Amino acid sequence: MNIYDIDNVSFSYSGKFSAISGVSMTIAPGEKVALLGPNGSGKSTLLRMMDALVFPDSGEISFMGRVLIEDNLHDEANTFFRKNVALLFQNPEIQLFSPTVFDDVLFGPMQLGIPRDEALHRAEESLEKLRIAALRDRSTHELSIGEKKRVAIAGLLAIDPGVLLLDEPTAGLDPRSCRDLIDIISSAGESGKTIITATHDLHLADELSDKAFVFSDEKTIIASGATNDVLSDTERLREWNLTHIHRHKHGGRWHEHEHKHL
Amino acid sequence: MNQNPPAAFNSAKANESLAPFTPPDWWASPDTEKVKSSRAFDRASGKTIRGIASFMKETVFAQNHAVSGGLLQSLDPRMKLVTFFAMIVSVSFIKHPAHLLFVYVLTLALAAMSRIPIPFFVKRVWFFIPIFSAVIALPALILVPGKPIAHLFTLAGHDISITSQGLDSSLLFVLRVASSVSLAILLTLTTKWTQLLQSLRTIRVPSIFVLILGLTYRYIFHILDQVLETYEARLSRTISRQSAAKERGWIAGRAGHTLIHAMKTGDGVYEAMASRGFTGDPVFYSEHVSGIGDILFVFTAAAVIILIAVFGGFV
Structure with missing residues (x-):
């Protein structure tokens, strides 16, 4: 059974501004998938739909064979879904709403009815694994953006979901924090989790996915396939606004090459 | 590899939407006209x-006093919250200025034992007092009937004076507010918001x-x-x-x-x-565990409240 079956899904904001148009895809358990596309191409909206935070105007999204509509997400069904799917928001400011780091990491397990001792164990271990145990009692608003991202991921891992939805996970991070975060996500992927990453950074897609879907400015999928195949088609990447010619200077000499992240 | 800026940067190889940027001419000729700043x-x-x-x-985010290791900082925040709440309620029932003054002095002593600089604490408290009390306390000086002690002015043939009873009421009210605000501020200064x-x-x-x-x-x-x-x-x-x-x-x-x-x-x-x-x-989830010190503090606070009540402070 597929994790997600997405069939011809469309969505618009206020009935006027199209955010997703006729998108279809299937995602199998354990797959690592990249949603590629320029800003405003509908990647984030699709992730929010996959997390059942917004629902399609037309078409259908099914999670493990069950259609995601509001009526299907009450009580145990909602708990089951939330235990299995977790979304990393692009803006950690929104995701970290609790007063302290520990409160925030513990929030998911506590809401999802995980027994108290188990929830505490998971929260402590998530902080340890992400090397942020020292931040345990800090206020969330005091953290750097890199620390906020780590805390946000710790909060998701404490839920131990089978599916991780990541919205521009490395946006705004310095190179070292970026590298650390990729390693963390990769190791989560190695443990068998399904990882779906929305990004316009092709290096990130290369590291975190085996399969890629390319979104266009028309909010629809214009290409899909193995990530290696998609990323090796440089002509089309340029057509899709995913690469550009980058020039820079080394020792007084100018270089130019394809740039695969924005 | 090119020695000079590559022509290709401006060529068709670049994406149309990322077309090279050409600075406008006026960037090179800055405006030198003097503008009165x-x-x-x-x-x-x-x-x-x-x-x-x-x-x-x-006021809201400074937490340096909450971690400075004084008496109140060492207590279980739950015990502290309950005790301070009880004391604030008690203060609103006290009718003698002397008893209120005692509570106010007590808050100063607690502040000192909690390593809060007294001038800072007093300033913080008295910043709020006029906001909360002026609207009620000032009119009460002349509106509460009683023995006139200072004539202010005459209005439509009536003498407007500060009355002895009005002064007592205002003093009582201001002291109540001062004691309550002191307790509330002491609690928030010595306890982390979390x-x-x-x-x-x-x-x-x-x-x-x-x-x-x-x-x-x-x-x-x-x-x-x-x-x-x-x-x-x-x-x-x-x-x-x-x-x-x-x-x-x-x-x-x-x-x-x-x-x-x-x-x-x-x-x-x-x-x-x-x-x-x-x-x-x-x-x-909550992780606090109370100790002997917390229980002692609660009993002491309860004793203070009872003493004030027994000696005729309450209405």
Whole structure:
């Protein structure tokens, strides 16, 4: 059974501004998938739909064979879904709403009815694994953006979901924090989790996915396939606004090459 | 590899949407005309915005006293919350100024034992007093009937005077407010906000109320920073005096924008909460354990309250 079956899904904001148009895809358990596309191409909206935070105007999204509509997400069904799917928001400011780091990491397990001792164990271990145990009692608003991202991921891992939805996970991070975060996500992927990453950074897609879907400015999928195949088609990447010619200077000499992240 | 800036940078190889940027001619000829600089905006709106921001940060977010290791900081926040709440309630029943003065002096002693600088504490308390008490205390001086002690003026044939009873009432009221505010400020200065919120949960304050309080605390800081950034962004581009009407218009527009931003943030936060299983009834965890010191503090506070009551303080 597929994790997600997405069939011809469309969505618009206020009935006027199209955010997703006729998108279809299937995602199998354990797959690592990249949603590629320029800003405003509908990647984030699709992730929010996959997390059942917004629902399609037309078409259908099914999670493990069950259609995601509001009526299907009450009580145990909602708990089951939330235990299995977790979304990393692009803006950690929104995701970290609790007063302290520990409160925030513990929030998911506590809401999802995980027994108290188990929830505490998971929260402590998530902080340890992400090397942020020292931040345990800090206020969330005091953290750097890199620390906020780590805390946000710790909060998701404490839920131990089978599916991780990541919205521009490395946006705004310095190179070292970026590298650390990729390693963390990769190791989560190695443990068998399904990882779906929305990004316009092709290096990130290369590291975190085996399969890629390319979104266009028309909010629809214009290409899909193995990530290696998609990323090796440089002509089309340029057509899709995913690469550009980058020039820079080394020792007084100018270089130019394809740039695969924005 | 090229020695010179590559022609290809401007060639068809580059994406159409990322076409090379050509600086406009006027970039090369800066305007040298003298403009009379004015910091009128900075003086008026700027002072207000910075003042509010700095006051909020100092009063709401400063936590240095909450971790300074004094008497009150060492207590279980739940015990402290319950005790201080009981004392504030008791204060509102005391009818003699001397007893109120005793409570006020007690708060000063507690502040000293909790390593809070007394001048700072007194200043903090008396900043709030006029706000809370002036509206009631000042009219009471002349409105409470009694023996006149100072004639002020004559209005439509009536002598308007401060009365002895009016002065007593006002004094009693101001002392009540001072004692209550001192207790409240002492509690918030010596307790981390996060611990206060946890304590509210454990004394069965409805969890949705605690959640909203926590979110408010969390996002005031965020929104405050945004307001300051917006103000600085405008300041960096303001070189001439703006009319008062324009300034008012700008401030009103920014206030509206901040409200919309706050609403959008609220929507996002709700989604983030729902995504992690929140369904409207939050579940929290508390990790405080009370010790002997906490119990002793509660008993001492209870004894003080009873003593005041026994010796005729209460109504």
